[in-house]
Every structure is written in structure tokens, then in C-alpha cells.
Amino acid sequence: MASSVKYVLVIAALILTTVFSLKLGAVNASWADVRGVFDTDPDAVSRAILKLRWPRIVGAAVVGCYLAVAGLLFQILLRNPLADPTIFGVSSGAALAVVIAMNIVIALANITEGGASASYLPTQLVPPIAMGGALLASFAVVALAWKKGMQPLRLLLFGAVLAVVLNGAVMTLVLSLSEARTELAILWLAGSLYARDIADVLPGLWWGLGCFLAIGFYARSLSALRFDRDTAHALGVETKVAVPILLMAAAALAASAVAIAGPVGFVGLLVPHITRLVFGSSVRHMLIGSALFGALLVMLSDLVGRMIAPPLELPVGIVTSLIGAPFFAVLIRQSLRKVAL
Amino acid sequence: MIEAQNLSVAYEKRLILRDIDLRFEANSVTALVGPNGCGKSTLLRTLASLHKPQSGQVLLQDRPLHGLKRKTIAQKIAYMAQSPQAPEGLSVRQLVEHGAFARRRFFKRQDQEEVNDLLAACGLSQFAERPFAEMSGGEQQRAWIAMSLLQKASFLLLDEPTSSLDLGYQINILRLVEKLRKIQKFGVIMVLHDINQASHFADRIVALKDGIVLSEGPPDHVISSELIHTLYGADVTILRHPTSAGVTCVPNYGS
Numbered sequence: 001m002a003s004s005v006k007y008v009l010v011i012a013a014l015i016l017t018t019v020f021s022l023k024l025g026a027v028n029a030s031w032a033d034v035r036g037v038f039d040t041d042p043d044a045v046s047r048a049i050l051k052l053r054w055p056r057i058v059g060a061a062v063v064g065c066y067l068a069v070a071g072l073l074f075q076i077l078l079r080n081p082l083a084d085p086t087i088f089g090v091s092s093g094a095a096l097a098v099v100i101a102m103n104i105v106i107a108l109a110n111i112t113e114g115g116a117s118a119s120y121l122p123t124q125l126v127p128p129i130a131m132g133g134a135l136l137a138s139f140a141v142v143a144l145a146w147k148k149g150m151q152p153l154r155l156l157l158f159g160a161v162l163a164v165v166l167n168g169a170v171m172t173l174v175l176s177l178s179e180a181r182t183e184l185a186i187l188w189l190a191g192s193l194y195a196r197d198i199a200d201v202l203p204g205l206w207w208g209l210g211c212f213l214a215i216g217f218y219a220r221s222l223s224a225l226r227f228d229r230d231t232a233h234a235l236g237v238e239t240k241v242a243v244p245i246l247l248m249a250a251a252a253l254a255a256s257a258v259a260i261a262g263p264v265g266f267v268g269l270l271v272p273h274i275t276r277l278v279f280g281s282s283v284r285h286m287l288i289g290s291a292l293f294g295a296l297l298v299m300l301s302d303l304v305g306r307m308i309a310p311p312l313e314l315p316v317g318i319v320t321s322l323i324g325a326p327f328f329a330v331l332i333r334q335s336l337r338k339v340a341l
Numbered sequence: 342m343i344e345a346q347n348l349s350v351a352y353e354k355r356l357i358l359r360d361i362d363l364r365f366e367a368n369s370v371t372a373l374v375g376p377n378g379c380g381k382s383t384l385l386r387t388l389a390s391l392h393k394p395q396s397g398q399v400l401l402q403d404r405p406l407h408g409l410k411r412k413t414i415a416q417k418i419a420y421m422a423q424s425p426q427a428p429e430g431l432s433v434r435q436l437v438e439h440g441a442f443a444r445r446r447f448f449k450r451q452d453q454e455e456v457n458d459l460l461a462a463c464g465l466s467q468f469a470e471r472p473f474a475e476m477s478g479g480e481q482q483r484a485w486i487a488m489s490l491l492q493k494a495s496f497l498l499l500d501e502p503t504s505s506l507d508l509g510y511q512i513n514i515l516r517l518v519e520k521l522r523k524i525q526k527f528g529v530i531m532v533l534h535d536i537n538q539a540s541h542f543a544d545r546i547v548a549l550k551d552g553i554v555l556s557e558g559p560p561d562h563v564i565s566s567e568l569i570h571t572l573y574g575a576d577v578t579i580l581r582h583p584t585s586a587g588v589t590c591v592p593n594y595g596s
Contacts, residue, residue: 236415236443281430
């Protein structure tokens, strides 16, 4: 099958998922209401759909797209097929920042006697705080791993170590919160698109545009970086420039995704491998394909999470983990077999 | 021309090469020979700017290598590692196309005719769309050479290009390089293990031991039973090659 046909199919699947995401959920809308969304003057039901479902569809697409592309970059740059944006300290850094912020707000509320309602962290503050934590943590990983340049293995190991430490701190802080707030924290930590507003998503779009421009500019370097270091150098790749820029772009994309939805696992790990199976190994196809499949996977997962037990919903991060974990096991088995050969 | 001036190279503070002065002309074939650990691969990597010298310098057309961008170097020097690692899942054509990295403009697409000609010259036309990973060792080696040649550099540096191949493919690869030099003019600097292959395919031999140049010059002048004994501790007899010009050596196994 030609790649253009495959792209058409994936995009068709994206449109179909969008339509069903508008229709299905805690309240099943009629087709007429879904159609009403595109009217110039939608009625009350259509407006409600537009207000509640549209932001999370866009959010899901953006989160999936960013995580998948970040995962692809990490896998190539760290020379590890099992690398994932979460290993870079991105998720745990974001989580710790958000949980610390929750604690600070509670402490401040107790001092100023602002009442119980003031002790909740305003939702619109969560994305920038998460972003700050994510970026800080990835800088910490790079700083710890730095030894005459960036070394993939050191980055991986320090990323894993930092993630464990930060997650421990997160758990300690979550358990020190009161019951109602623990629930909120856990919902965020599971990676959820619940009650996302379009304003949570928009800043991430500019951020992402910048990253994608940088990635596009260095796409051919990225392709050549898949060779061993000597060969990449000999081909003319300026690794000292290309690798840090691409790593920063990947960390920024992952941070941006985590800022919107909290830590959504396995997307960055899973999608590049699916893309390689479908589109082959050309870097251009891998980048575009990962972006599309990432969006599709998270949109579908969010839809599934909303449909399983309405009116309750499963956080999207739980759904991707439920799909991702078995896939991860298969992947490890396969790579072990390759080593055994 | 590549020139090593007073070149000393160290790995983790251990001195591997000491005060090397060598010149490599753009249209000659030089073989670097010597025992394991003599520094011949290190010399090759330093000439390709893959390793920093401790002191001294390498000049590429009279300009110091360390001041040049990798892209600029790659336009002049192609280097093939001893066992290069290929990305997963590429076809032979996709692999070879990476050779044009340093020459291609940002928006320009790869000139496929150029690739096709090169694949044909390397006898890879019928494998072009096949997965690289499924090729035999000899075919993979030809693909690596095709990739290096797509750089259109004036020097091709080869680190033991025949080391993992059977005798048939060893000769095949060296003849291929010889043939390609007639199509595309370039100089060759290669590390070779087999002194007889070096004698036949190179017009100059550089013999290294313990990080210094023991002897260098045309094969006929350099290869002697004394040199082989000093280099490898092996006892050999030097003969005129029965069917081609040049000398060859056969081991004296004793009785």
C-alpha cells in the first residue's frame, strides 16, 4: 500500500473518532445535536457539546501527538527502543510541582483563613506549574548525566533514578493532603482530560509549533543520528548542536503534554513502534505518522474511558496504560529474542 | 591532501600515537598496517576528525581540521567504521541515501539517478529495495561503501573493510574500491590486516608499531622479512607474486 493511502486512512480514522467523541459520553447526544455543533448558531445542547467535549478532543489530539513525537525523539537520541518521555523525569517533575503547589495553597489558606474553597489550587494554574516542574526535572537529569557531553546511558539511568525519587516525594505529599484533595491529586496523577478548557490547550500549541519547526529543520540530522556515533559524525552531523536541540524539543513537547493532561503513560513508547510497522523507517514518515497515530491513540483512549462506565469516567492515562503495558511486555520479549540471536 | 603534523594522540591519558608526520595525496592508495593495538585505527579516526589529537594537528588542504565544521569535513573526507551500525528497518537504497547528508540543501530532494548509478556500480541494483538487515555481510559492506561514496569526498578512509568477510568477499570489496576509483577520483587510506592484500592494492604502505611509524613507502621497498618480524614477530619468506606485479609473503611454518 502506498504511504499516501495509509495517510488518508489514518486521517479518516481521526475524523471518525472526532465525530464519535462528540456524540458519545456520559450523555449520548443525537446525530442532530452533533451536526448542530457546526451550525453558525448552535442550540443549547450543541453548545454544551461544543463547550464540554470539543476542548478534550483537541486536548487529546495535542497530548497524543506531542507525547508520540517526544517518544520517537527520545528513542532515537538515547538509542533505546524502550525510552519514553516519562523516563526523562518529565512526568514526575510535573507531578511533584503540582502536588507541592496544592500543599502550598492549603498552607496559605490556613494562615489567611480564606475558607475551605480558597484552599483548592485554581485549575488554570495547573498547566504552567506542571510545565515548570517538567522542564526543571529534565534540566536536572541532563545536569546530572553531563560528563563531557550527553551520554545516552547516563541520561537513561539518571532519568530513572530521578523519577523514583520524585515519585516518592509525590506520594508522600499526596498522602498528607486531606481526603477530598487526595482524590483530585490522584485524578490528575492518573493523566486525565476531565474538565479541560480550551484555554488549557492553546498555550501548548505555540510551544509545540516551535518544537516542530526545530524538529523539521533537524529531521535529516535525526535520521543520520540513528547510525553509530562515528558514522553520524563522518556523514557530517554536528551532534554537539543537533542532539541537545532535539532533546530539548522532545522534553518541551513532553512537558507541554503533561501540563495539559498530567502524566499519560505508554503513548510515547508505543506509538513510534506502531508507526514503524505501518509506515516503515524513513524518519519523515516516522515523524508525521507518530504525530497522527499518537493523536488517534489518545483520542480513542479518552473515548473508551468515557464510555466504559458512564457517568463515571476512567482517566485517559489509565486506558493508555492498560493498552500499553501488554504491548510493552511483547516488545521486551521481542527485543530479548533479537539479542538471543 | 591530508597532512598529519607532529601528531600525538591519547586515549584516557594513555599515549597511542607519538609524533606522527605523514602526508596523504588525493589520488593515492595508502594501507596502514601493523600489529593489533599499534594505533592504526586511532590514526585513521584522528585523520577523519573523530578523535582529538593531544598535540600536533591534522591539516586538510592546509587548513587545520579542528577548526572546520563536520559538514565541511564530510564533503572532503568519507570514513567507514570497522563495524558500523545501521538504523533498524532501512532498505539498501534508504541507507545509501544518507551518504548525501553533507551535500544536500535543505529543501532539495535526493537525486535518484546519482544513487542508482552508484548502486549499479556496487552491484547492488537488484537489492536496492530489499531490507539492509537481510543482506549478506559482503553485500552490506558494499552498501556501506556506496553510502560513503555518495559523499563525493576526495578521500575515502576505510577501517579494516575486509575484516569480517570470507576470502571471496575480501577480494571483491578491495577490487570494488579499485574499480570505483577509476569512476570517481578519490584517495584511499585504509587499515588492512592482510599484508599481502596491502601489497597488491596499495601504492604506499605505512607500517606502525607502538604508536610510531616504523617504515613507509611503496610496498616493494617496505615489505621485508625483517619488517614483518619486527611488526608481528612472524618468520616469513618474501616472494615475487607469481601472477601479478609486487611482492607477497608466505609464513615459514618450520618443520
